[in-house]
Amino acid sequence: MVSEDVWKIIEEEVEKPSIFKSKESLTPEYLPDTLPHREKELKELASYFKHLVTSPGSFSQRVLIVGGVGTGKTATARIFGRDFTRYASSKGYKIRYVHVNCHSNRTLYNVVSDIARQLDAPIPSRGLSVREMFDALLNYLDETDQYAIIALDEFHYFASLAGRDAVYFIARSYDAIDVPVKRLNYIFISQDTAKLSLLDPSLENYLLRHMIKLEPYSSTQLFDILRYRASKAFYEGTYDDSVLKFIAEYEGYDKGGGGNARHAIEILMLSGVIAENEGSRRINLDHVRKAIMKTSREIVSISEAINYSSLHELLILLSIVRILRRTGKPYVKIGDVEKEYEIVCESLNTQPRKHTQVYEYIINLKKAGVIEARLSGKGMRGRTTLVGINYGPLDLLEQYLIDLVKKKMALGAQ
């Protein structure tokens, strides 16, 4: 017998409407249907590997994908592999895509046996040398008339850990085998080109000429990516563009962020979890700020930056935080900040500074990276400066500021 109270608790929790339509679709393992802003790179891959359907077996292609963290290297390769093999199969060609993570397979033996396993090659798991395993794998492809694209992800790990001979074996030994039909093709994936010097010079040169470079995402690109991923993950009406824009601007490379799609998606997912935990049916900017706070240590460095600010800089910052909290908007007008600042000064019995001084303080805060400032767009009457804070959460920041202000005033600051 379940007690009625406990039953109710369980029932309520289980049946509570969720804002997530599909939380799994925001997990790192999930492979989306398409990749906005990677069309050019997918096209390049198709161009590099099209011989597999136009003249199969004519040569063995090698391509290098490089790019920083979260720029979509893994996803681009996997999606290309998934859809290229489907396309080829519709034309009657048997092409297999194999994705090996060299971070978890750090030895040559592990890499080769992982390739064999993913190809379902009937090779005994014990007792064979790497060379024997590799030959058996080639035989299997020949007998079944299949071709393979092998992606070696995090290849820099393999290059640093497995050693020069292992790198040669994986990257080059196939060239030395004289076969009439070339069945193996490679995609090397790495964060940079530094470790490529471990390859022999001719392959290194070849790869540098067959390199696809993924640039960090800009804020507008991240916005599109988030919009697409959010539409899969959340029910309609549980978020709006301002939430996505906030995350995109926080992470966008052009705005000083990392341009990392993984981080942006992680913040989106966490914002949803936080909103849900707070019983909200809608994600708001404060949920996003909390999510950012959890995923970064930025607030720590901000608190260091403002420790050295003057009393009135802190009061201006406090005014900005208060308006942002009250309005729930990402930016406030500088005129509103000044009005709020006067109220704050009055409540603390201190004389507000003049307009030009206030403006200078705001510039200082911007230079210190504590706030963001920009000119408003054409839409507003006259152009005005807008200021915002792109981290959070604001309630903690406000409390922190109040404590700091009290301390400074106790020490005689005016």
Ligand SMILES: Nc1ncnc2c1ncn2[C@@H]1O[C@H](COP(=O)(O)OP(=O)(O)OP(=O)(O)O)[C@@H](O)[C@H]1O
């Ligand atoms: N253009 C895009 N559209 C939609 N989702 C994307 C896009 N680019 C990346 N993502 C998503 O962002 C996350 C990170 O991408 P991915 O793992 O491919 O990055 P990576 O370059 O391999 O990073 P790392 O160097 O850390 O391995 C994944 O969840 C991926 O699905």
Ligand SMILES: [Mg+2]
């Ligand atoms: Mg990756």
